[in-house]
Amino acid sequence: MAAKKVNIGIIGAGWIAKRAHLPLLLEMDDVAICGIYDTDGDRAIELAELFRTKAVSSIGDMLELTPDAVIICTPNATHTPLCVQFLKHNISVLCEKPLATSVQDAQQICRAAAASNGVLLTGFVNRYRGDVQRMKSCLLEGVTGAVQTIEAGWTRRMGVPRPGSWFTQKELSGGGVLHDLGSHMIDMMLYLLDAKSASLQVTERLCSLYRRNFDYSTYNNWLGTHESGGIEVEDSARGMVVFSSGATGLIHVSWSEDVEGDLVELKIRGAKGTLQLQTLFGFSNLGIMKEPRLTFMPLGGEQIELELPAPEHTELSEYRSQMNHFIRCVRGEETPLADEMDGALTVNLVDELYKSAARDHVAV
Known part of the structure; x- marks a missing residue:
């Protein structure tokens, strides 16, 4: 029996989402892109049309889609509240680096990850x-x-x-x-x-x-x-x-x-x-x-x-290797190569x- 598809939400419709993450997700048979959110609604709609998915108008709307995981591709200062919110809902997170912009914020993410049934992968793609x-x-x-x-x-x-x-x-x-x-x-x-x-x-x-x-x-x-x-x-x-x-x-x-x-x-x-x-x-x-x-x-x-x-x-x-690894982490088949502690150390x-x-x- 084929494994259930992993539903992935995209948070941030900028350059790295368009250039790297979305093209890779589209080529994966075991993944579905459930939606894209951006504070710029028009940009989210444009990218959703390009990658054959839907744009959502709020984080709440994204949560209603019940994604298994999200990829956070937003400005650095927004990483902490987004990571914490999704981890509190037991949703796995791949967060582009840097994990946070302060030690205190990184520690907050680490606490949220420790209490979550989801996993966090810091985007140290290299x-x-x-x-x-x-x-x-x-x-x-x-x-x-x-x-x-x-x-x-x-x-x-x-x-x-x-x-x-x-x-x-x-x-x-x-x-x-x-x-x-x-x-x-x-x-x-x-x-x-x-x-x-x-x-x-x-x-x-x-x-x-x-x-x-x-x-x-x-x-x-x-x-x-x-x-x-x-x-x-x-x-x-x-x-x-x-x-x-x-x-x-x-x-x-x-x-x-x-x-x-x-x-x-x-x-x-x-x-x-x-x-x-x-x-x-x-x-x-x-x-x-x-x-x-x-x-x-x-x-x-x-x-x-x-x-x-x-x-x-x-x-x-x-990026392909990182994405494949992330999906296996979401499925519980592997542990993150770069977890929240790695992100916090940096x-x-x-x-x-x-x-x-x-x-x-x-x-x-």
């Missing part, structure tokens, strides 16, 4: 990439030995997400590139090093934030064009943390860096040598790497090129880095 999984397996095999430093960088040449949109308005976003790209890279750091280990407690942190003037009137990239709001947040951040193990973590994220092209780099130096991944996350069409590259340089030896899984050559492959570290920048009077 955990599902084949290159990241291969790097993780190398660490588990002890290739590097005891980790001494980890560097996590994601730089874009021209990658501000729709200047003037909610992404660049602090009240809605909670912050700039440190919340956006930084959440992904901090999660990578914590995931690769086993964030829930006692040795990953942060003992020191330091951060600087920057924003440079730019004429956004004709700005246009793969994420969209300039919108009417202001630019209130940082476009670049550099940070350092020291873990209780003695390892040091370095982070560099930028929407607007003076580089040849967009790039993600993860570099782990250990007692036995250095493991490095060069790749690109997301949807950028300005990437400097044609294919991901994973290398290991043993202590005192020559650099070795490590084999990576054959790429699927689709920008949605990691929120906590992002918050500490912002506080460091404010304490040291680093102005944007």
Whole structure:
């Protein structure tokens, strides 16, 4: 007998719902899209017509559809009340990162998840990439030995997400590139090093934030064009943390860096040598790497090129893996790879880095 279809509601009819989540849901035989809600009713209707479902006019109307799960694709500041409301109704949640914009809000979501029969999956989609999984397996095999430093960088040449949109308005976003790209890279750091280990407690942190003037009137990239709001947040951040193990973590994220092209780099130096991944996350069409590259340089030896899984050559492959995993979690067949605690750990570290920048009077 075929399994009952999982009914999924979409909260937020923006770019990521249209570009990633809805196309994947539409191709899945064991899933039904029960409805789409957005505070902009016309946008919800437009997307519902495109993906052959219905638009609803309120969260209450969505609840009346009794979804098994929802995907929250709304501005960062709205994540907490939405997550809590659906979890209280025992509805599973896939929440786009960051899970919340404050430590207190993240803790509230964790409490709601603990009391719910639903599951919460934080949308750290890059955990599902084949290159990241291969790097993780190398660490588990002890290739590097005891980790001494980890560097996590994601730089874009021209990658501000729709200047003037909610992404660049602090009240809605909670912050700039440190919340956006930084959440992904901090999660990578914590995931690769086993964030829930006692040795990953942060003992020191330091951060600087920057924003440079730019004429956004004709700005246009793969994420969209300039919108009417202001630019209130940082476009670049550099940070350092020291873990209780003695390892040091370095982070560099930028929407607007003076580089040849967009790039993600993860570099782990250990007692036995250095493991490095060069790749690109997301949807950028300005990437400097044609294919991901994973290398290991043993202590005192020559650099070795490590084999990576054959790429699927689709920008949605990691989203597809995440979605399949989420559906299995909703069915009770798997436990979340990135649960509410993972989301909260990243929120906590992002918050500490912002506080460091404010304490040291680093102005944007």
